[in-house]
Amino acid sequence: MANETDGAQPAPIAELSREQELSALRDMLLIRRFEEKAGQLYGMGVIAGFCHLYIGQEAVVVGVRMASREGDQFTTSYRDHGHMLAMGMDPKGVMAELAGKRGGISKGKGGSMHMFSREKNFFGGHGIVGAPAPIGAGIAFANAYRGDGRVSITFFGEGAANQGQVYESFNIAALWRLPVVFIIENNRYAMGTAINRATAQTECFRRGAAFAIPARQVDGMDVRAVKAAADEAIEWCRSGKGPYLLEVLTYRYRGHSMSDPAKYRSKEEVERMREEHDPIEQVRIRLLAAGVSEDELKKIDASVRKIVAEAVDFATSDREPDPSELYTDVVA
Amino acid sequence: MSINVLMPALSPTMEHGKLAKWLKNEGDKVKSGDVIAEIETDKATMEVEAVDEGVLARILVPGGTENVAVNTPIAVIAEDGEDATAIESTLPPPKLPGDSDAAQTAASVAAPAPKQAAAPAPRAPEIPSDVTMIPMTMREALRDAMAEEMRRDSGVFVMGEEVGEYQGAYKVTQGLLQEFGAQRVLDTPITEYGFAGIGVGAAFAGLRPIVEFMTFNFSMQAIDHIVNSAAKTLYMSGGQIHSPIVFRGANGAAARVGAQHSQDFSAWYSSVPGLIVMAPSNASDAKGLLKAAIRSDNPVVFLENEILYGKTGDVPALEDFVLPIGKARIARAGTDVTLVSFSIGMTYALAAAEELAKDGIEAEVIDLRTLRPMDTASIIESVKKTGRCVAIEEGWPQNGVTAQIAAVVQEEAFDYLDAPVARVTGKDVPMPYAANLEKLALPSTAEVVAAAKAVLYRT
Known part of the structure; x- marks a missing residue:
């Protein structure tokens, strides 16, 4: 059983091919540039309400997506833009939704925190932080019920991981051997509360043992480590052995939301993470060392910037929803 | 000795x-x-x-x-x-x-026979007149509804506490495990928040879960998923993600179980856009409505009542008896005053109508059956005829279902009213345990009779 190693051992580092590294770089850059732009648009008043950026955490969802198969479902809480882009959802639709426009993924009715795509197997986008645990387990239940071999992958933060519904879900998922990977994205701060101020056992992966769920702690700043751990976890689930828990150690560079000046942590701490552990920079350095030219990397960045610019154009020029949309989609 | x-x-x-x-x-x-x-x-x-x-x-x-x-x-x-x-x-x-008196007791429990044939209940228009009616308890009717839908659609499954091996805490799921197996009849741990959320996830993924709450009192643990996840997601996803799930179980007061096991959630759930809320009063409606609920692509809160589980009623022997959602039923035709209720409130309303008939007052009794969407048109139509309205529920008075009825009637039929709308509700207290206090806390037939006479300005 995987948790016989107590889970604290570093996961093996996946050897990524050059194409995989390039793909990871591109996918993480897309999230980074998209989020930077979303932050700017928030400042300009184009995006309103709550807007939670994923900058710094890109390697988590990109590494997991590389390990998952077409048809596997993703669910997360409200820091969800990166997950949607990783699932291949149209950046235009996501940005337009952030702007509350009719061309948004949810027709402008969901907003930053509430987006879904049945086509791309993305099941939210949930404003209640612990909700992805049971909902992801429920999707896994449907997979097992149909025996279709799909794995449900569900993400939530270390703050959400203190909610009771998470443990209720762990218990049932283990009891019924549901094919669900629970991923705790531990970015150290639940809004402004550092993990050690809110959580007695700060090594979140250890909670798996209480439910006989194999668990592992992973360096979430290294996309190769995430990919390797996710490979192992997803394979475990797909082979019918039940759920798996990953605690992915990550870091968000920005505040909890756009309105957060992040005074609860030092500038130095943030700087150190950015300079020494940046998930995108790590891949860049490896690619350069492997002989990929600076020019080629610049081209990737340029292509990503173009996609994001088009998304911004679309979102800013699109119209607000028709007033008649107020009363549609309430019931089927 | x-x-x-x-x-x-x-x-x-x-x-x-x-x-x-x-x-x-x-x-x-x-x-x-x-x-x-x-x-x-x-x-x-x-x-x-x-x-x-x-x-x-x-x-x-x-x-x-x-x-x-x-x-x-x-x-x-x-x-x-x-x-x-x-x-x-x-x-x-x-x-x-x-023995004559024992048989009489049994009969009166099973189906209170109309004492006078003054205003017989018109047969619901959904039931053809030549159909055979089979007497069964509401418990059996609910079970049959689930079993029929499970035979019809392999995506329908039941989960909840004690629904399988124990055969249901109130025996509503009796026999389902034996027929459909443990893959489709799932005993859960006592963790409503978790299993309600798992049900919603399964519904998002296209299955049709029936989530049983042993009683709706425990649904407060799970109300986050009923409201935030099930009710709102269709809207928040711009129409992409449906939640075809039924949350069902006993709602409201049972008998002598005290405050934490005796709450009526009709008003709570029926205030939430995105939910369908049903509360049947008899076996036939229970069967037809539950089948409709299971087939609905919307999340349905299906409020049953423990006292009514054992009551027998005639259920049409139709192969596929499905009632429309959002349609009230005229349980008794009348001309003098409109009594509106649902679920066990209908017991008081119908008994009061019998009493009133003795005084020559013909009450029209409307059974809402679905609380959301509420068939207000049927209420208004009746009130336009009678000019008087009494609304009855077991729930608390503030922001109750009857408060909503009173508001709608004054908004839409003010000019037809000959008296203010009266309400008979549960009292504004947690449910007491003592037998006499519990009786006082619940509505009674006498209160309905008195309210009806009050709006008729009769004593």
């Missing part, structure tokens, strides 16, 4: 049961704690223990007897040495089925 052994009650709502078998014979010695007999209801089986030492002198109700009323003497235990054969004449005769 001999002691009567009485037919015990298995639950606060039990009125009759079957004396399944005797485990001791007349003349056997028994001591306190010995199991002497087994009794059964449609919900459960229980052993009867001797509470005194002595000799089982006489068995008054033979094994296998159905419909034995609670508190009927079923045996006599004589003190050791006492002449068992001498015990005879001091006992009241046991009430057996076939």
Whole structure:
């Protein structure tokens, strides 16, 4: 059983091919540039309400997506833009939704925190932080019920991981051997509360043992480590052995939301993470060392910037929803 | 000195049961704690223990007897040495089925016969007039509805506490595990928040879960997923993600179970856009509405009532009896005053209508059946005819379903009203335990009669 190693051992580092590294770089850059732009648009008043950026955490969802198969479902809480882009959802639709426009993924009715795509197997986008645990387990239940071999992958933060519904879900998922990977994205701060101020056992992966769920702690700043751990976890689930828990150690560079000046942590701490552990920079350095030219990397960045610019154009020029949309989609 | 052994009650709502078998014979010695007999209801089986030492002198109700009323003497235990054969004449005769008054009691429990045929309940338009009607309890009707839908659609499954091996805490899921297996009838841990969320996830992924709450009191643990996840996601996803899930179970007061097990959630859930809320009052509606609920692509909160589970009603023997969502039923036609209710509130409304008829007052009784969307058109149409309205519910008065009815009636039929809309509700207190206080806390037929007379300015 995987948790016989107590889970604290570093996961093996996946050897990524050059194409995989390039793909990871591109996918993480897309999230980074998209989020930077979303932050700017928030400042300009184009995006309103709550807007939670994923900058710094890109390697988590990109590494997991590389390990998952077409048809596997993703669910997360409200820091969800990166997950949607990783699932291949149209950046235009996501940005337009952030702007509350009719061309948004949810027709402008969901907003930053509430987006879904049945086509791309993305099941939210949930404003209640612990909700992805049971909902992801429920999707896994449907997979097992149909025996279709799909794995449900569900993400939530270390703050959400203190909610009771998470443990209720762990218990049932283990009891019924549901094919669900629970991923705790531990970015150290639940809004402004550092993990050690809110959580007695700060090594979140250890909670798996209480439910006989194999668990592992992973360096979430290294996309190769995430990919390797996710490979192992997803394979475990797909082979019918039940759920798996990953605690992915990550870091968000920005505040909890756009309105957060992040005074609860030092500038130095943030700087150190950015300079020494940046998930995108790590891949860049490896690619350069492997002989990929600076020019080629610049081209990737340029292509990503173009996609994001088009998304911004679309979102800013699109119209607000028709007033008649107020009363549609309430019931089927 | 001999002691009567009485037919015990298995639950606060039990009125009759079957004396399944005797485990001791007349003349056997028994001591306190010995199991002497087994009794059964449609919900459960229980052993009867001797509470005194002595000799089982006489068995008054033979094994296998159905419909034995609670508190009927079923045996006599004589003190050791006492002449068992001498015990005879001091006992009241046991009430057996076939005895006239016992049969009468059973009949009145099963289906209160209309005392006067003044205004018979018109048959619901959904039921063809030539259809055979089969009497069954609401419990059986609900079970049949689930079983039929599970046979029809392999995506339908049931989950909840004790729904499988235990056969349902109130025996509503009786037999489902045996027919459909453990893959489709799932016993859950006592974790409503978790399993409600798992149900919603399964519904997002296209299955049709039936989530049973042992009672809706425990749905407060899960209300986050009912409201935030199930009700809102269709809207938040711009119409992409449906939640075809049914949350069902006993709602409201049972009997003598106190404040935390006696809450009516009709008003809570029926205030939430995105939910369908149903609250049937009889077996036929329960079956037709539950089938509609299971087929709905929307999340449905299906509010049952423990007191009504054992009540028998006629259910049409149709192959596929599905009632429309959001349609009220005229349970009794009348011209003088409109009584509107739902679920167990209909018991008071219909009984009050009978009382009023004795005074020459013809009440029209409307059973809402679905609380959301509410068939306000049927209420308004009736009030335009009668000019008077009494709304009845067991829930609390503030922001209650009846408060909504009163608001709608004054908004849409103000000019037709000859009196303010009256309400009869549960009292504005947590449910007390003491029998007399509990009775006071609940609505009564007398209160409905008084309210109807008040809006008619009669005494």
